[in-house]
Structure formats: C-alpha cells, structure tokens
Amino acid sequence: MKTLLVKYTPREERSNSKKLLDAFKNEIRNSEIEVLDLCNDVPDLFNVESMNAYIRRNYLKEEISNEQKKSMEKMDHMTRQMKSADIVVVAFPMHNFSMPATVKAWFDSIMLKGQTWDVVDGKYSGLMNGKKALVIVSSGGFYASGPMVNWEHALSLTKMEFQFMGFSDIRGILNEGMNAGNEAQSTNIKKSFDEVKKIAAEWYGN
Ligand SMILES: Cc1cc2nc3c(=O)[nH]c(=O)nc-3n(C[C@H](O)[C@H](O)[C@H](O)COP(=O)(O)O)c2cc1C
Numbered sequence: 001m002k003t004l005l006v007k008y009t010p011r012e013e014r015s016n017s018k019k020l021l022d023a024f025k026n027e028i029r030n031s032e033i034e035v036l037d038l039c040n041d042v043p044d045l046f047n048v049e050s051m052n053a054y055i056r057r058n059y060l061k062e063e064i065s066n067e068q069k070k071s072m073e074k075m076d077h078m079t080r081q082m083k084s085a086d087i088v089v090v091a092f093p094m095h096n097f098s099m100p101a102t103v104k105a106w107f108d109s110i111m112l113k114g115q116t117w118d119v120v121d122g123k124y125s126g127l128m129n130g131k132k133a134l135v136i137v138s139s140g141g142f143y144a145s146g147p148m149v150n151w152e153h154a155l156s157l158t159k160m161e162f163q164f165m166g167f168s169d170i171r172g173i174l175n176e177g178m179n180a181g182n183e184a185q186s187t188n189i190k191k192s193f194d195e196v197k198k199i200a201a202e203w204y205g206n
Contacts, residue, residue, distance in 0.1 A: 126166020
C-alpha cells in the first residue's frame, strides 16, 4: 500500500494546512509514504508544444517525436506517481476562492485522457477506481454556511477532479475561518484535527 501526500503550503511551518497534513501523516500505518511538495516540484503548464503532443498521443493515438515526448515528461512522471498510490492526500490554502494555480497545474498534469480517465462507450469514465482521496483546504473566511457558500470553489472543485478520475472514496476537510479571530481559529482547527484523525483511523485501521 502506498500513500501520496501532495502539498502546496508556501507558509511552511506556519501553514495550518501543513499542520493538518502532518497530523494525518503521523497516523499512517503499514503504508509506504511519498511526499510531493508542489512548492519545490512545480508542475508544468501546457504550452503549444505539449498541448499538441498530448492531443496527438492521447486523443489521436499518433506516434509523437522524442522532443514531443520530452514536452510531456513531467506531466507523465506526475501521472505515474499519482497512479502508483492507493491513497492520495492533497493539502493547500484557498486562494481567491479556489485552489492555488500550482495545485490546478498538478491536476491538469495528471488528468490525462487514457491514463486517469477515458471515454468508454461515448461516456466519460474515471479509471482510478479503488483509490481513496482526502482534500485538506484552509481558508480565511467561512463557506460551509452563511452568505459566502456559493463562493467556495476550492474544496468542491478538488473533490470533483477526484470524482472525475473515478476515485472510490473522496473526503474533504474545509478548515475554515482561519482569519476570523483567535477563538474561531482555535475551535475550527481543533475540529479539523479531529476529522483528520478520524479519517486516518478509518483508512489505516488504527
Ligand atoms: C493569495 C491569497 C489569497 C487568498 N484568498 C482567500 C480567499 O479567497 N478566501 C479566503 O477565505 N481566504 C483566502 N486567503 C486566506 C488563506 O486561505 C488563509 O489564510 C489560509 O488559512 C492559509 O492557509 P495556510 O495556513 O495553510 O497557509 C488567501 C490568502 C492568500 C495569501
């Protein structure tokens, strides 16, 4: 069994998302652990060359040149890495109501047709059945209820990406209200730590 921890936590030791991810990591039992730090290992963005290579190779099933293969190398590596894991945990702060661009670039890198999803009998079909995913998002404001509920596109979009890839068990923790004063912060992060431990206990049988 393998667990892949994917983090984008540029506030490093001060990051609440990192603290929650570390708490999850401490609870992992009987599993190989691999960490992908997206602050250091920044995913590629599609450019003209790599988009052309991707469409030719993955949609049109054409042979592509070595240079074209090279343009897809990092995306292919990140895709293989994600596919090698049974459990994927992603942790990051909400940025402008969504996932930070670096995290989106990781999803764009791994959501490759024919690798993690495909079209089967004319229908989109996720290929990642059997895998589990946990998404940990910290936000300054509140989105679970109140006037901002419709502004939340970080946790909801990330869960949807895993759903599209066919993950079987997808959990999410919105560690919200982190900039809403000390009281709200400490109450909410305590709740998030409890949720992290509960999910880890369920998944690793602690
Ligand atoms: C560039 C940037 C954009 C942000 N955008 C939002 C936002 O749209 N909504 C929100 O509630 N908080 C926003 N925040 C606040 C962070 O999400 C919040 O402080 C979070 O707890 C940081 O997570 P961390 O402790 O893991 O670093 C933003 C912070 C930064 C630096």
